[in-house]
Amino acid sequence: MENAKPTHVDGAVGKRLQTELMQLMMSATDGISAFPRDGNLLSWTATIKGPIDTPYEGLTFKLSLDFPSNYPMSPPSIMFTTPMFHPNIDMAGRICLDILKDRWSAVLNVQSILVSLQSLLAEPNNKSPLNGQAAELWDKDPKEYKRLLMLRHREADDI
Numbered sequence: 001m002e003n004a005k006p007t008h009v010d011g012a013v014g015k016r017l018q019t020e021l022m023q024l025m026m027s028a029t030d031g032i033s034a035f036p037r038d039g040n041l042l043s044w045t046a047t048i049k050g051p052i053d054t055p056y057e058g059l060t061f062k063l064s065l066d067f068p069s070n071y072p073m074s075p076p077s078i079m080f081t082t083p084m085f086h087p088n089i090d091m092a093g094r095i096c097l098d099i100l101k102d103r104w105s106a107v108l109n110v111q112s113i114l115v116s117l118q119s120l121l122a123e124p125n126n127k128s129p130l131n132g133q134a135a136e137l138w139d140k141d142p143k144e145y146k147r148l149l150m151l152r153h154r155e156a157d158d159i
Contacts, residue, residue: 013069013071016071016072017036021036023109023111024110032046032115032118034046034110034114042066044064044066044067045065046065046110046114048061048063051119053122056122059153060082061084062081063093064079072108074104080093084152085131085151086121086131086134086149087138088130089130095117096129099116100113
């Protein structure tokens with residue numbers, strides 16, 4: 001399908017996602033943004049700025065959000081597309097966060113998810129790391145942690 005047209009989503013899912021997009025645009029939360037990719041309401045690109053007073057301060061990260069056809073009954077699939085170094089994010093960008101799995105609730109929305117992810121950058125859960133090296137360095141060697149984070153983040157410039 002070379003000439004793919006923007007995907008229009010009918011019904012409750014489309015209405016919900018349009019409402020969430022409007023909420024994001026009208027009541028912008030500092031350091032986060034999200035919008036449909038290529039006009040497809042089921043596939044979004046998001047941006048999170050690193051929280052102040054963390055190793056991520058001054059850095060910007062892109063994520064992909066893919067919504068299932070039964071959203072919000074099921075959570076979106078979310079991955080960091082910017083190379084990331086974090087205890088709860090693996091090298092492929094997959095995220096370990098309870099609200100994206102077993103603690104999902106239909107009352108959550110894109111804005112609350114992105115705020116939670118921004119908070120996760122500041123306060124990782126080192127009890128259940130996806131990246132053991134990052135978890136260990138977060139606790140024991142912040143300088144080396146920052147060095148490896150910057151190396152990974154620089155890879156984004158090479159993409």
